Amino acid sequence: MKVYIAYESKYGNGKKCIEHLQGILSKKGHDVETSSIREIKPNALPQADLYIFSSPTHIGNPPMKMRKFLKNLEVKQEGAKYALMATCMDAKFYDRTKALQIMEALLQSKGMIKVSDGIKIKVTGMKGPLETGYEEKLDAFVKEIL
Ligand SMILES: Cc1cc2nc3c(=O)[nH]c(=O)nc-3n(C[C@H](O)[C@H](O)[C@H](O)COP(=O)(O)O)c2cc1C
Structure with missing residues (x-):
């Protein structure tokens, strides 16, 4: 299966997760390509069977860059599947839940098939490191997503 992962990552924690995902999926024999959303236009994504979008949580939301990217996303492949990932801090004063929901809402009109409710990975400080x-x-x- 062709898997394409587009991510935003300010401090590298989300990127580290993506690298781990890429490793597992490649070992299982899948063809995995990844790009930062800073490097690719939302209407120029390669064709894939499964897309994974990954974002940090900034003030309860995916950052503006990711919101714009998903809003303008064009996926030409009919029946393409998608799954979402967000990194967030485990702190009470932050809204830790909205990033995935907002990303999902932005993808609703794109005709893609959701294969998971998404995953949240915690960072133990603003800049990391990732949770044990x-x-x-x-x-x-x-x-879950395969
Ligand atoms: C401006 C800013 C706002 C943030 N707001 C939140 C927030 O509302 N909720 C939360 O859980 N984490 C928040 N964080 C922490 C991020 O979740 C954390 O920096 C990010 O997940 C790390 O991933 P990255 O290294 O891939 O950027 C914020 C971080 C920044 C820089």
């Missing part, structure tokens, strides 16, 4: 056991969470996520 994030690799196992991502391993389980891969099982």
Whole structure:
């Protein structure tokens, strides 16, 4: 299966997760391509069977760059599937839940098929590091989305 992962990552934590995902999926024999959304236009995505979009949480939301990217996204492949990932902090004063919902709402009109309710990976500080056991969470996520 061709898997394409588009991500935003300010401090590199989300990117580290994507690299782990790419490793697991490649080992399973899938053809995986990744790009930062800073490098690719939303109407120029390669064809894929499964798309994964990954974003940090900024003030309860995906950052503006990711919102714009998903709003303008054009996926030409009919029946393409998608799954979402967000990194967030485990802090009470932050809204930790909205990023995935907002990303999903932006994708609703794109005719893609959701294969998961999405995954949230925690960072233990604004700039990281990632929570202990994030690799196992991502391993389980891969099982869910394949
Ligand atoms: C401007 C800003 C606002 C943030 N707001 C939130 C927030 O509302 N909720 C939250 O859980 N984390 C928040 N964070 C922490 C981010 O979730 C964290 O920096 C990010 O997940 C790290 O991933 P990255 O290294 O891929 O950028 C914020 C970080 C920044 C820089």
